[in-house]
Amino acid sequence: xxxxxxxxxxxxxxxxxxxxxxxxxxxxxxxxxxxxxxxxxxxxxxxxxxxxxxxxxxxxxxxxxxxxxxxxxxxxxxxxxxxxxxxxxxxxxxxxxxxxxxxxxxxxxxxxxxxxxxxxxxxxxxxxxxxxxxxxxxxxxxxxxxxxxxxxxxxxxxxxxxxxxxxxxxxxxxxxxxxxxxxxxxxxxxxxxxxxxxxxxxxxxxxxxxxxxxxxxxxxxxxxxxxxxxxxxxxxxxxxxxxxxxxxxxxxxxxxxxxxxxxxxxxxxxxxxxxxxxxxxxxxxxxxxxxxxxxxxxxxxxxxxxxxxxxxxxxxxxxxxxxxxxxxxxxxxxxxxxxxxxxxxxxxxxxxxxxxxxxxxxxxxxxxxxxxxxxxxxxxxxxxxxxxxxxxxxxxxxxxxxxxxxxxxxxxxxxxxxxxxxxxx
Amino acid sequence: xxxxxxxxxxxxxxxxxxxxxxxxxxxxxxxxxxxxxxxxxxxxxxxxxxxxxxxxxxxxxxxxxxxxxxxxxxxxxxxxxxxxxxxxxxxxxxxxxxxxxxxxxxxxxxxxxxxxxxxxxxxxxxxxxxxxxxxxxxxxxxxxxxxxxxxxxxxxxxxxxxxxxxxxxxxxxxxxxxxxxxxxxxxxxxxxxxxxxxxxxxxxxxxxxxxxxxxxxxxxxxxxxxxxxxxxxxxxxxxxxxxxxxxxxxxxxxxxxxxxxxxxxxxxxxxxxxxxxxxxxxxxxxxxxxxxxxxxxxxxxxxxxxxxxxxxxxxxxxxxxxxxxxxxxxxxxxxxxxxxxxxxxxxxxxxxxxxxxxxxxxxxxxxxxxxxxxxxxxxxxxxxxxxxxxxxxxxxxxxxxxxxxxxxxxxxxxxxxxxxxxxxx
Numbered sequence: 026x027x028x029x030x031x032x033x034x035x036x037x038x039x040x041x042x043x044x045x046x047x048x049x050x051x052x053x054x055x056x057x058x059x060x061x062x063x064x065x066x067x068x069x070x071x072x073x074x075x076x077x078x079x080x081x082x083x084x085x086x087x088x089x090x091x092x093x094x095x096x097x098x099x100x101x102x103x104x105x106x107x108x109x110x111x112x113x114x115x116x117x118x119x120x121x122x123x124x125x126x127x128x129x130x131x132x133x134x135x136x137x138x139x140x141x142x143x144x145x146x147x148x149x150x151x152x153x154x155x156x157x158x159x160x161x162x163x164x165x166x167x168x169x170x171x172x173x174x175x176x177x178x179x180x181x182x183x184x185x186x187x188x189x190x191x192x193x194x195x196x197x198x199x200x201x202x203x204x205x206x207x208x209x210x211x212x213x214x215x216x217x218x219x220x221x222x223x224x225x226x227x228x229x230x231x232x233x234x235x236x237x238x239x240x241x242x243x244x245x246x247x248x249x250x251x252x253x254x255x256x257x258x259x260x261x262x263x264x265x266x267x268x269x270x271x272x273x274x275x276x277x278x279x280x281x282x283x284x285x286x287x288x289x290x291x292x293x294x295x296x297x298x299x300x301x302x303x304x305x306x307x308x309x310x311x312x313x314x315x316x317x318x319x320x321x322x323x324x325x326x327x328x329x330x331x332x333x334x335x336x337x338x339x340x341x342x343x344x345x346x347x348x349x350x351x352x353x354x355x356x357x358x359x360x361x362x363x364x365x366x367x368x369x370x371x372x373x374x375x376x377x378x379x380x381x382x383x384x385x386x387x388x389x390x391x392x393x394x395x396x397x398x399x400x401x402x403x404x405x406x407x408x409x410x411x412x413x414x415x416x417x418x419x420x421x422x423x424x425x426x427x428x429x430x431x432x433x434x435x436x437x438x439x440x441x442x443x444x445x446x447x448x449x450x
Numbered sequence: 451x452x453x454x455x456x457x458x459x460x461x462x463x464x465x466x467x468x469x470x471x472x473x474x475x476x477x478x479x480x481x482x483x484x485x486x487x488x489x490x491x492x493x494x495x496x497x498x499x500x501x502x503x504x505x506x507x508x509x510x511x512x513x514x515x516x517x518x519x520x521x522x523x524x525x526x527x528x529x530x531x532x533x534x535x536x537x538x539x540x541x542x543x544x545x546x547x548x549x550x551x552x553x554x555x556x557x558x559x560x561x562x563x564x565x566x567x568x569x570x571x572x573x574x575x576x577x578x579x580x581x582x583x584x585x586x587x588x589x590x591x592x593x594x595x596x597x598x599x600x601x602x603x604x605x606x607x608x609x610x611x612x613x614x615x616x617x618x619x620x621x622x623x624x625x626x627x628x629x630x631x632x633x634x635x636x637x638x639x640x641x642x643x644x645x646x647x648x649x650x651x652x653x654x655x656x657x658x659x660x661x662x663x664x665x666x667x668x669x670x671x672x673x674x675x676x677x678x679x680x681x682x683x684x685x686x687x688x689x690x691x692x693x694x695x696x697x698x699x700x701x702x703x704x705x706x707x708x709x710x711x712x713x714x715x716x717x718x719x720x721x722x723x724x725x726x727x728x729x730x731x732x733x734x735x736x737x738x739x740x741x742x743x744x745x746x747x748x749x750x751x752x753x754x755x756x757x758x759x760x761x762x763x764x765x766x767x768x769x770x771x772x773x774x775x776x777x778x779x780x781x782x783x784x785x786x787x788x789x790x791x792x793x794x795x796x797x798x799x800x801x802x803x804x805x806x807x808x809x810x811x812x813x814x815x816x817x818x819x820x821x822x823x824x825x826x827x828x829x830x831x832x833x834x835x836x837x838x839x840x841x842x843x844x845x846x847x848x849x850x851x852x853x854x855x856x857x858x859x860x861x862x863x864x865x866x867x868x869x870x871x872x873x874x875x
Contacts, residue, residue, distance in 0.1 A: 175831035198630040406600035
């Protein structure tokens with residue numbers, strides 16, 4: 026990772042020394058967790074490259090696009106309808122939120138008892154370590170949890186914020202609220218980018234993002250095979266990178282990788298020994314480089330074959346209907362699609378429990394590892410109902426609460442290993 | 451407090467021994483905090499009586515009303531439009547949520563990292579210590595915070611739950627959502643009680659609850675005087691009891707108490723020495739018997755003259771417009787009134803900050819003691835913006851996070867005393 030970008034990072038007002046140190050740590054971490062895997066897929070070379078250039082070449086691309094008048098819009102959540110951003114010739118990117126960075130600075134303006142993800146994005150910004158934040162013309166938040174909702178009010182002093190309201194139930198009135206919020210967002214993006222969104226442009230963006238979802242669905246389906254031809258870590262990484270990379274290029278590359286995976290399946294080659302215990306991770310999103318739990322699981326004789334997560338199936342399961350013939354119908358199709366997200370922010374949220382059970386069966390997992398960030402009340406509280414529902418189905422379950430520090434790795438290993446032994450028996 | 455009610459409590463399936471022990475502890479606690487005050491108001495005798503009979507006579511009244519076919523509806527939050535309940539000949543009551551009770555039982559079905567209020571209401575129910583829960587035909591929750599929203603899903607296994615959605619912003623679309631939710635609640639209450647709500651009945655209920663708010667506004671205004679004729683503890687108790695007592699009787703009694711207070715003011719008599727430092731408490735609600743912080747403050751040379759709280763001004767400041775001539779207009783008036791609540795569940799919530807500042811000036815306080823329950827993210831995060839806004843106004847501020855245990859009393863005293871010394875200087 027390179028000093029070739031130092032001038033750009035300096036222009037973006039990053040803390041160069043701290044940033045260099047961060048990249049070094051992350052590079053080593055990536056080496057340990059990813060590059061150490063045996064019999065790596067050829068197609069993962071692209072992902073290795075993207076990761077190595079995520080603060081470099083990708084930022085350079087964003088800067089070049091900006092110099093041509095395009096706007097970069099940062100998002101934190103799968104509820105923000107990216108289609109709107111791309112249709113206005115903007116670029117949607119995920120933001121840095123997966124590492125324990127700038128925590129002390131974040132805790133000067135926020136409580137300590139907040140989830141790592143929130144403290145991380147605030148910390149990345151305050152410590153000047155995220156070139157994505159510095160490239161953003163607008164940051165779009167949403168009201169999916171109390172922590173983010175109230176943090177955005179404070180964060181608005183540091184970045185240009187726009188907040189979208191997400192309803193908390195799924196009644197007809199909520200659908201109307203979401204529809205109005207999508208239209209308000211469309212107006213905001215149009216006036217902000219100066220580009221009116223045409224039906225054709227929105228339809229094209231819908232298709233482009235559906236293509237990205239379709240290739241991730243294809244990847245996920247391949248993972249139903251046993252032995253599974255790709256590790257959970259690699260699959261997670263692909264899902265993570267989908268939030269940062271150029272969508273068309275990403276889709277093309279992952280499509281090639283899927284060809285390679287299908288070939289592996291034909292040959293009966295697994296990424297891990299056939300004896301590896303198939304498990305699902307379910308719960309909170311895992312942003313780059315939050316690979317701790319998957320690594321602990323896959324070092325314990327198991328393999329993750331499904332992520333029931335915003336960085337996983339929650340983001341890719343549902344497509345936008347492409348058959349709309351008017352703008353109104355296309356907006357309705359967006360509302361339909363985004364209304365189907367089974368986030369713990371909804372009450373009730375029975376769909377999520379049903380979706381976990383059906384995925385557990387279809388992906389033939391031996392157990393569900395429920396994962397929440399400490400202080401994430403929606404997912405932590407919901408885990409109690411998930412546990413009960415899985416018990417009724419006879420599916421083993423363990424609940425893991427953690428954060429971004431490395432302090433609990435040994436404890437996690439002990440718990441995860443005991444769980445995996447139990448379900449292998 | 452009495453064994454005269456043992457048969458009733460047994461019928462309600464309370465844990466009689468544990469309940470007797472609870473009443474004993476609370477009685478002692480009340481004696482220490484309330485009855486020990488010097489020169490008590492005559493009018494407070496009524497409140498002492500209500501407290502002593504809160505699990506006794508009041509429950510007997512509810513049981514008698516039930517035997518006549520009336521329905522008892524329990525609520526947790528000032529967002530539930532009680533007017534609807536009373537208009538359908540129902541009885542609205544607050545629920546037990548202010549003491550550390552049944553915590554172990556609550557933590558079997560909920561995370562540990564949840565605010566005391568939530569763990570308390572769940573604990574009261576699971577430990578069979580709240581005769582209000584056992585008298586309720588329906589419990590009405592709302593989506594004001596992640597903790598409550600997700601807990602109600604679990605709590606629905608133990609009590610008959612209905613959940614009302616509260617929007618998170620104050621746009622036109624949110625107003626429409628709230629209106630629909632009020633109408634959905636009206637339908638629910640009508641079908642549940644079997645009583646259609648007439649315009650006249652709703653108008654009467656609006657007037658009755660406005661009268662209760664008006665008398666509490668009157669009480670609050672009297673507290674602008676210096677020396678203040680009533681302690682903060684007593685004023686808080688009155689606000690707390692407003693959620694449990696019969697509204698008409700309560701209004702009448704508090705009106706008499708206000709007469710007495712005004713007489714005291716005319717005579718220049720204060721409830722505390724003139725030198726007592728005037729402070730405001732701002733933040734989370736304090737349910738009975740959560741008197742810890744007010745007691746610590748008022749034992750430290752200060753007097754609380756304003757509660758910026760759901761059990762305080764947030765519940766009493768706004769009236770429902772009584773001039774409506776049609777049901778539609780009356781519903782609109784309810785929507786108007788409930789939309790004005792400045793709860794931290796909203797984003798942004800600038801009104802609350804403006805309201806704190808103007809009350810700090812009107813009630814002439816020397817400092818604001820911001821209070822949040824640990825793990826209450828909305829109020830804790832918002833406290834950072836409140837602090838900044840008050841600093842700009844030159845109003846001293848301290849943030850206190852606590853729970854219902856008594857473990858931190860000494861630490862609270864130290865912090866509060868230091869703050870009061872600082873602002874007295």
